[in-house]
Amino acid sequence: MKVEHVNAFYVATQEVFKTMLDLGVEKGELRIVEDMVSSKDANVLLGITGDLKGSILFGFPNDMALKMVNIMSGVDMDKIDTFVSSALGEIVNIIGGNAVTSLSNYNYMCNIAPPQIIVGKYKSISMASERSLLIPLNTEIGKFDVNIFLAETKNED
Amino acid sequence: MMWKERYRIGVDLIDNQHRELFRRLSSFIQVVQNEDPWDQKLDDVKSTLNFMQEYVVYHFEDEERYQREIGYPDYEEHREAHAKFKEEINEYVRLMEEEGFTEESIQELAARLMTWLIMHVGKADQRIGEYAKSREGME
Numbered sequence: 263m264k265v266e267h268v269n270a271f272y273v274a275t276q277e278v279f280k281t282m283l284d285l286g287v288e289k290g291e292l293r294i295v296e297d298m299v300s301s302k303d304a305n306v307l308l309g310i311t312g313d314l315k316g317s318i319l320f321g322f323p324n325d326m327a328l329k330m331v332n333i334m335s336g337v338d339m340d341k342i343d344t345f346v347s348s349a350l351g352e353i354v355n356i357i358g359g360n361a362v363t364s365l366s367n368y369n370y371m372c373n374i375a376p377p378q379i380i381v382g383k384y385k386s387i388s389m390a391s392e393r394s395l396l397i398p399l400n401t402e403i404g405k406f407d408v409n410i411f412l413a414e415t416k417n418e419d
Numbered sequence: 420m421m422w423k424e425r426y427r428i429g430v431d432l433i434d435n436q437h438r439e440l441f442r443r444l445s446s447f448i449q450v451v452q453n454e455d456p457w458d459q460k461l462d463d464v465k466s467t468l469n470f471m472q473e474y475v476v477y478h479f480e481d482e483e484r485y486q487r488e489i490g491y492p493d494y495e496e497h498r499e500a501h502a503k504f505k506e507e508i509n510e511y512v513r514l515m516e517e518e519g520f521t522e523e524s525i526q527e528l529a530a531r532l533m534t535w536l537i538m539h540v541g542k543a544d545q546r547i548g549e550y551a552k553s554r555e556g557m558e
């Protein structure tokens with residue numbers, strides 16, 4: 263996994279959080295993990311195809327997920343219902359779209375699949391036993407994780 | 420409150436309409452998300468949705484007219500984004516008319532409307548304001 267590929271998703275996350283939620287996002291210590299597991303209350307899985315193939319998993323803790331939707335809607339949320347999970351899915355979809363656009367500037371042409379929302383902790387979702395990169399992210403309203411696994415399918419000249 | 424000061428683009432007509440748009444979207448979300456039993460509030464859900472949809476169409480027309488008036492260079496692209504969004508909502512509503520207005524499908528639609536509008540007004544529409552300002556400087 264190249265730094266600029268991972269960075270495309272990090273930068274897109276920062277931009278979208280700024281525009282949609284008025285929130286800054288800071289990166290914590292990166293880790294390599296053996297397995298992609300949804301370890302948070304609300305998880306959104308984004309599939310990537312094309313010159314890069316893999317998955318990006320966003321994991322949000324319960325309170326943060328509710329607060330995010332509260333910031334956008336102005337309405338207090340008390341549970342992760344379809345409105346909340348769909349809104350999280352939409353945010354991740356926008357992040358994915360922006361990341362794919364910036365990857366195309368490096369001549370990597372990719373597509374995103376519609377995000378899948380997984381509510382509930384500890385479901386293993388990795389398809390292969392590939393290691394992935396875990397980026398812990400920090401905001402004023404809580405910490406969340408982005409798990410990235412990307413493999414190149416393009417032959418380098 | 421969904422409207423935020425930073426959404427302001429500096430053109431009163433558009434800013435007032437955006438504020439009204441968020442106000443209508445907000446009433447729709449509030450009805451969808453309140454604790455009342457679904458079958459009891461369904462009429463309310465439909466009418467607030469309709470009320471918002473009507474305003475989306477009205478506002479897009481005005482905003483597009485304004486863009487033409489100032490010779491906004493990304494007019495075509497912007498008009499297309501509006502058209503795609505309108506089409507998407509219509510398709511969504513058409514599907515619900517066929518298959519039923521379930522709580523889940525309406526919540527999904529509400530989330531889509533909310534995130535699209537925030538992103539659109541927070542980003543794409545801001546560029547109209549920037550262009551309008553740069554144009555004033557040239558005159």
Ligand SMILES: [Fe+2]
Pocket residue numbers: 482497501539543544
């Ligand atoms: Fe617009």
